[in-house]
Amino acid sequence: MEITFKAINDPTRREILVFLIGGAQNAGEIAKQFSMSKPSISHHLDLLKQGNLILAEKKGQYIIYSLNRSGFELVHGWFQGFAQYFEFPKPKIRL
Template structure:
Protein backbone atom coordinates (compact mmCIF):
# COMPACT_ATOMS: atom_id res chain seq x y z
CA UNK A 1 0.00 0.00 0.00
CA UNK A 2 2.88 2.31 0.76
CA UNK A 3 4.21 2.42 -2.80
CA UNK A 4 0.68 2.80 -4.12
CA UNK A 5 -0.09 5.88 -2.05
CA UNK A 6 3.32 7.32 -2.79
CA UNK A 7 2.67 6.88 -6.50
CA UNK A 8 -0.77 8.47 -6.26
CA UNK A 9 0.53 11.47 -4.33
CA UNK A 10 1.44 13.50 -7.40
CA UNK A 11 -0.86 15.23 -9.88
CA UNK A 12 1.31 14.37 -12.89
CA UNK A 13 1.25 10.68 -12.06
CA UNK A 14 -2.51 10.73 -11.53
CA UNK A 15 -2.89 12.39 -14.92
CA UNK A 16 -0.74 9.71 -16.50
CA UNK A 17 -3.06 7.07 -15.06
CA UNK A 18 -6.03 8.89 -16.52
CA UNK A 19 -4.38 9.05 -19.93
CA UNK A 20 -3.66 5.34 -19.84
CA UNK A 21 -7.23 4.69 -18.87
CA UNK A 22 -8.13 5.88 -22.38
CA UNK A 23 -5.47 3.92 -24.27
CA UNK A 24 -2.00 2.42 -24.00
CA UNK A 25 0.76 4.87 -24.85
CA UNK A 26 4.49 4.92 -25.44
CA UNK A 27 6.76 6.84 -23.07
CA UNK A 28 7.23 9.47 -25.78
CA UNK A 29 3.51 9.92 -26.31
CA UNK A 30 3.06 10.44 -22.60
CA UNK A 31 5.88 12.98 -22.52
CA UNK A 32 4.10 14.96 -25.29
CA UNK A 33 1.08 15.43 -23.02
CA UNK A 34 3.10 17.37 -20.47
CA UNK A 35 5.43 20.34 -20.35
CA UNK A 36 7.92 18.66 -18.06
CA UNK A 37 11.02 16.90 -19.37
CA UNK A 38 11.33 13.34 -20.63
CA UNK A 39 13.55 12.17 -17.79
CA UNK A 40 11.08 13.52 -15.25
CA UNK A 41 8.22 11.62 -16.88
CA UNK A 42 10.42 8.55 -17.04
CA UNK A 43 10.91 8.84 -13.30
CA UNK A 44 7.17 9.18 -12.72
CA UNK A 45 6.55 6.11 -14.85
CA UNK A 46 9.08 4.23 -12.79
CA UNK A 47 7.25 5.04 -9.55
CA UNK A 48 3.93 4.00 -11.10
CA UNK A 49 5.57 0.76 -12.19
CA UNK A 50 6.96 0.15 -8.69
CA UNK A 51 3.45 0.57 -7.33
CA UNK A 52 2.19 -1.96 -9.88
CA UNK A 53 -0.20 0.64 -11.21
CA UNK A 54 1.17 0.39 -14.75
CA UNK A 55 2.82 -2.26 -16.89
CA UNK A 56 5.68 -1.49 -19.29
CA UNK A 57 6.28 -3.56 -22.41
CA UNK A 58 9.12 -2.95 -24.79
CA UNK A 59 8.32 -3.12 -28.49
CA UNK A 60 11.34 -2.38 -30.63
CA UNK A 61 12.67 0.99 -29.63
CA UNK A 62 9.41 1.98 -27.97
CA UNK A 63 8.10 1.17 -24.51
CA UNK A 64 4.36 0.82 -24.25
CA UNK A 65 2.73 1.66 -20.95
CA UNK A 66 -0.66 0.36 -19.89
CA UNK A 67 -2.82 0.48 -16.81
CA UNK A 68 -2.72 -2.47 -14.43
CA UNK A 69 -6.33 -2.53 -13.32
CA UNK A 70 -5.94 -5.48 -10.95
CA UNK A 71 -4.35 -3.25 -8.34
CA UNK A 72 -7.37 -0.95 -8.37
CA UNK A 73 -9.40 -3.68 -6.67
CA UNK A 74 -6.90 -3.88 -3.85
CA UNK A 75 -7.10 -0.16 -3.32
CA UNK A 76 -10.89 -0.19 -3.38
CA UNK A 77 -10.85 -2.94 -0.79
CA UNK A 78 -8.55 -0.89 1.42
CA UNK A 79 -10.94 2.05 1.29
CA UNK A 80 -13.99 -0.08 1.96
CA UNK A 81 -12.81 -0.55 5.53
CA UNK A 82 -13.80 3.05 6.17
CA UNK A 83 -17.32 2.73 4.87
CA UNK A 84 -19.60 2.86 7.91
CA UNK A 85 -20.98 -0.54 8.83
CA UNK A 86 -24.53 -1.17 7.70
CA UNK A 87 -27.45 -0.74 10.12
Protein backbone atom coordinates (compact mmCIF):
# COMPACT_ATOMS: atom_id res chain seq x y z
CA MET A 1 0.00 0.00 0.00
CA GLU A 2 2.47 2.53 1.28
CA ILE A 3 5.12 1.54 -1.24
CA THR A 4 2.63 1.58 -4.10
CA PHE A 5 1.46 5.10 -3.33
CA LYS A 6 5.05 6.19 -2.96
CA ALA A 7 5.80 4.72 -6.36
CA ILE A 8 3.12 6.76 -8.14
CA ASN A 9 4.06 9.92 -6.29
CA ASP A 10 6.97 10.76 -8.55
CA PRO A 11 6.15 12.42 -11.92
CA THR A 12 8.89 10.54 -13.79
CA ARG A 13 7.56 7.23 -12.53
CA ARG A 14 4.03 8.16 -13.55
CA GLU A 15 5.35 8.99 -17.02
CA ILE A 16 7.04 5.61 -17.21
CA LEU A 17 3.72 3.93 -16.39
CA VAL A 18 1.91 5.91 -19.09
CA PHE A 19 4.68 5.04 -21.54
CA LEU A 20 4.21 1.34 -20.80
CA ILE A 21 0.52 1.51 -21.73
CA GLY A 22 1.91 1.44 -25.26
CA GLY A 23 3.48 -1.95 -24.56
CA ALA A 24 6.34 -3.66 -22.76
CA GLN A 25 9.80 -2.18 -23.23
CA ASN A 26 13.34 -2.87 -22.10
CA ALA A 27 15.11 -0.58 -19.64
CA GLY A 28 17.22 1.13 -22.33
CA GLU A 29 14.20 2.05 -24.46
CA ILE A 30 12.44 3.41 -21.41
CA ALA A 31 15.50 5.45 -20.41
CA LYS A 32 15.66 6.98 -23.91
CA GLN A 33 12.32 8.68 -23.27
CA PHE A 34 13.76 10.75 -20.46
CA SER A 35 16.51 13.34 -20.14
CA MET A 36 17.91 11.60 -17.11
CA SER A 37 20.74 9.16 -16.45
CA LYS A 38 20.16 5.43 -16.86
CA PRO A 39 20.88 4.68 -13.19
CA SER A 40 18.16 7.13 -12.20
CA ILE A 41 15.65 5.40 -14.47
CA SER A 42 16.82 2.06 -13.18
CA HIS A 43 16.09 3.23 -9.66
CA HIS A 44 12.63 4.45 -10.66
CA LEU A 45 11.92 1.10 -12.31
CA ASP A 46 12.94 -0.63 -9.11
CA LEU A 47 10.49 1.43 -7.04
CA LEU A 48 7.68 0.79 -9.53
CA LYS A 49 8.45 -2.91 -9.32
CA GLN A 50 8.40 -2.81 -5.53
CA GLY A 51 4.98 -1.16 -5.72
CA ASN A 52 3.75 -4.00 -7.95
CA LEU A 53 3.03 -1.51 -10.69
CA ILE A 54 5.36 -3.14 -13.21
CA LEU A 55 6.82 -6.59 -13.90
CA ALA A 56 10.40 -7.30 -14.94
CA GLU A 57 11.36 -10.22 -17.15
CA LYS A 58 14.93 -10.91 -18.10
CA LYS A 59 15.44 -11.73 -21.78
CA GLY A 60 19.11 -12.31 -22.44
CA GLN A 61 21.00 -9.19 -21.58
CA TYR A 62 17.80 -7.14 -21.65
CA ILE A 63 15.16 -6.68 -18.99
CA ILE A 64 11.65 -6.22 -20.31
CA TYR A 65 9.28 -4.15 -18.19
CA SER A 66 5.50 -4.26 -18.44
CA LEU A 67 2.52 -2.99 -16.44
CA ASN A 68 1.46 -5.12 -13.49
CA ARG A 69 -2.25 -5.30 -12.77
CA SER A 70 -1.85 -5.95 -9.06
CA GLY A 71 -0.53 -2.54 -7.99
CA PHE A 72 -3.24 -0.78 -9.97
CA GLU A 73 -5.91 -2.94 -8.41
CA LEU A 74 -4.68 -1.94 -4.98
CA VAL A 75 -4.96 1.77 -5.66
CA HIS A 76 -8.19 1.31 -7.55
CA GLY A 77 -9.62 -0.49 -4.56
CA TRP A 78 -8.65 2.29 -2.21
CA PHE A 79 -10.44 4.78 -4.42
CA GLN A 80 -13.63 2.75 -4.55
CA GLY A 81 -14.73 4.11 -1.17
CA PHE A 82 -14.51 7.65 -2.49
CA ALA A 83 -16.05 6.79 -5.85
CA GLN A 84 -19.10 5.59 -3.94
CA TYR A 85 -19.11 8.73 -1.77
CA PHE A 86 -19.08 10.91 -4.86
CA GLU A 87 -21.14 8.51 -6.98
CA PHE A 88 -18.78 8.69 -9.95
CA PRO A 89 -20.69 8.03 -13.17
CA LYS A 90 -20.46 4.53 -14.62
CA PRO A 91 -21.43 3.25 -18.05
CA LYS A 92 -24.94 1.85 -18.23
CA ILE A 93 -23.86 -1.34 -19.93
CA ARG A 94 -20.73 -3.38 -19.40
CA LEU A 95 -18.57 -3.00 -22.54
